[in-house]
Amino acid sequence: MLRRGLLFVIPLWLALALAVPVTFTYDPPVGLEVHSVSLRGSFNQWGEIPMLQQPDGTWSVTVELPPGPVQYKFFINGRWPQNMCDDPTFGTPGVDAEGLTCRDDGQGGMNAVRVVEAGPDTPPADTLAFQHDPQEVRYLSVAAGKLSVRFGAAVGEVRNARVIADQSYPMLKQLEDETGETWRAALPVSTQQYRIQLTDRNGKERNFGPFRVPAHPFTALDWVSKSVGYQIFLERFWNGDPSNDRKALQSDEYTFNPVWQKDPSLPKPYLSKWSDPPGALHCCHQYFGGDLAGFMAKLPYLKALGTTLIYFNPLFDSGSVHGYDTHGYLKVSPKFGDTALLQKALEAAHKNGLRVIFDFVPNHTGLGFWAFQDVVKKGRASKYWNWYFIRQYPFTPGDSRAYEAWAGVASLPKLNTGNLEVRRYLIGVAVNWIKFGFDGVRVDVANEVIDPHGFFRELRQAIRRVNPEAYLVAEVWQRDPSWLQGDEFDSLMNYAIGRDVLLGYARGLSSARRTLSGLSSIYSVYSEAVAAQGFNLIGSHDTARVLTDLGGGGLRDQPSPEALARLKLASALLYALPGVPVYFQGEECGFTGEKGTYPVNELYRYPLQWERCNPDTLEHYRRLGRLRTGIAALRSPVFRIYRAEGNVLAFFRGEAGASEALMVFNSGKDTAQLPLPQGGWRDAVSGKTYRSEIPMGPISWRYLQRGGL
Structure with missing residues (x-):
């Protein structure tokens, strides 16, 4: 399928000559009655190829395809699977077990990917698959004051490449996964026109272009990539003013819910002391008293962590602990304080070098x-x-x-954001708080809003007119570049990186090769401007605590040394990526918390028992904060693969040259050695310089800077 920006330099006759038979098979899960299945993919313009049912109950078809990667889906009982790698209706863990991996389908779902191998009698091809379009932000964007130019190609097709503009700029292979490679160069932002010149695997020179730079390319906010983020669920952060605790009960949902009031079996909302155990309504209506005064009291603590960005869960008048049931969009929740106190809190945060984004709930x-x-x-x-x-x-x-x-x-109750009055009201609310002094917004369940893309294009325009530096983040859990084209959001909450890629590696369950490929897959479809602004996280108020996910146990359990080591590994990985590392309050203390049973659930939101903070883990996070400040490459948008062998993972950060850094990780329980690039590499923590290779202890990490004696 010839999509915009995807140029296949291969004649039809040659494609047919190279074609090899490929069989696709669908094996339905037990209990699913299947009436029809067809194959649709990038190789037939997503048209229908019927699949036939076999005597063993499977459905299959054989088609002839040229070598290379293909994307496809099975169309089952007249329906598309949402995710070919994991769909609860049509097949888990995968709808097609033979698919190597999955890629974004542009509609919020995932296509399966298979690489068609050349047959034994297939002659070598003088062909090239080249992908580039300056109108697509994945190939051209601006970050850190440079114009990032990238192209895609099949694995192993390109020997070397360069961009020709006012001068010649060498391109380096940046990313690689099962479906292809991404090559990259950085040009001056003043560049208006360029060509791409490369040498293919057969030594033949290829030229593409000229290409014109769009008048207004997607440009990253530079301040974001220099930030360290901290998420605050205020009601469980710290109680700085007990005098406002009782106000939580006055606005609680119970007052407005006759169904609840008439059911004598249901407990009423109640107040608790800070260290009381989780009670019958811990999730949503057991109040502990956290407030804005508590946040202000902890500002020195946050600053010592290296925090420069605060993400607050809902601050506005609501009927619960979580605050996502808004009662007043323009009123600060009385249990937290009032508008005057919020103004003081923002001013104090800004004075201490912290920017602040608020949680917005338009759905x-x-x-x-x-x-x-x-x-x-x-x-x-x-x-x-x-x-x-x-x-x-x-x-x-x-x-x-x-x-x-x-x-x-x-x-x-769901809002009708298709109603223009509702839309105008909600956008006005967001603009009001940006004018008030917030530095950006995180949008709750963005993909569930009616007419989401139209709504958020309007929201971005309105907010950016007030503050051109405002940061916009969407709660979308899967990888989905459709939101990140420069006209809606700057980043998604990057669960697709943190939970789908980093967490498995940190647990020791995913190989380094799979991890590096997973990161490449994401960064290949996201522009470098998006990578520079990535809202990167592993855990949040909606997940178990990261330490619990890593085997640290439930609430109040004593984590094992291995679990704590894996927390350090996971956080070091998070801090090593482009964008902003964001972690949920208390992760730095080594706190645990699992998802309990309703209504005593969400135990990861239990009040922070500060006196139990693990000093060694806390110092680890403070060190990471200092490293983000001290290593310039960590504030760069550039991510480039290096090696992945066994449990050892390594990638470059920063522009190639004297200022680049090498991030190295070992998720295994055994020691390992990593061959180093040429030259000396200094460990940013120990100060020791290594050449040729570097030892990696069990479950360990290193940040290496080029240079040293």
């Missing part, structure tokens, strides 16, 4: 939101009737059958 409100309450009282006569999706009236708030709600949770 749904709480029961106490004034527009929803107006609908409850007036029904169709309410001018806010079309702000929601009401199924029946009259209704009782708290009855999820009566209106559409997020995930069917009755306390979270």
Whole structure:
């Protein structure tokens, strides 16, 4: 399939001559009744190739394809699987066990990828698959004051390459996975036109272009890549002012939920002391008193960690501990303080060199939101009737059958963002808080908002008119570049990196080769501007604590030395990537917390017991903060693969040359040796210089800088 920017320099007659038979087989999971299956892929413009059912119950078809990577999906019972690598309906862990990996399908899902191997009688081909289009941000963007130019090719097809503009700029192979390679060069931002010249594997010179640089290429915010992020779930962070604790009960959902009020078997919201155990409503309605005064008291602590970016979970008036059931978008939650105190907190943060982003919830409100309450009282006569999706009236708030709600949770009625009044109101809310002094916004469940791409294009334009340096992050869990084209968000919450790639490696379950390939797959579809602004995290308020994921046990358990070592490995990996490392409050203390059983769940949100903070783990995070400040390459947008052997993973950061750094990790329990690039490499922690090779202890990491004696 010839997509924009994807140029296959191969004649049709030669493609047919090189074709080899490839069989695709679908083996349905037990219990799934299958009526029809077809094969659709990049090799037939996503048209239909019927698959036939075999006597053993599988479905298959054989097609002739030229060598190289192909993307495809099975079309089953008239439906597309969302993710060919893991779909709960059509096949887990994979819809097609023969697919090597998966790639983004541009629609929020994943295509399977298979590399077609040349047959034994296939003659060598004088062909080249070249991918580049300056209009696509993955190939051209601006970060750190440089114009990043990249192209894609099949693995092993290119010997060397360069960009020809005002002068010749060498290109280096940056990324590689099962489906191809990415090559890169950095040019002056003043460049207006360029050509790409390369030598293929057969020694033949190829020329492409000229290409023109777009008038306004996607440009990264430079301050983001220089940041260290810390996520604060304020109600469980620190209680700096006990006098406002009781205000939490006054605005709680219970006041607005007659269904709850009429059920005597359900406990009511309540207050607890900071060290009380998790109770019956720990998730959402057991209040411990964390507030803005507590945040201000901990500012010196945060600064000592090297923190320069704060991400607050919802701060505004709501009906719960978590705050995602908004009662007032323009009112600070009384349990946290008031608008004047929030202003003081922002000013204090800025004075200490911290930028702050707030959590914005445009998809749904709480029961106490004034527009929803107006609908409850007036029904169709309410001018806010079309702000929601009401199924029946009259209704009782708290009855999820009566209106559409997020995930069917009755306390979270869904907003109609297709309604222009709703859209204008919500965008006005976000703009208000940017004017107030926030430095950016994280958007909750961005992919579930109605007309999301249209909504967020408007949101970006409105926010950037007020503050051109505002940072916009979307809660989208999977890899999906459709949000990151320069007109909506600067980054997604990078669970696709942290949980899908880094976590498995840090646990010792994924090989270094698989990990490096996974990172390459993501960075190949994201522009360098996006990589520079990556909101990188492994854990958050929505996951178990990272230490628990790494075998550290549940709440109040004593983690093993191995689990703590793996936490250090995981965090060192996180800090080594381009973008901003972000971690959830308390990770730096080695706290644990698992997902419990409803309603006593989300034990990773238990109040931080500061006196139990592990000093060794805390010092590790402080060291990482100092390294981010001291090593210029760690603030660069550039990521480039080096080696992956067994459990040892290594990649470069920064532009090639005297200032680049080499990040090295060993997730195995045995010692290992890594061959080094030519020259001397100084360990940024120990100060010792290594040449030729470097020893890696069990479950260990090193940041190496080029140079040394």
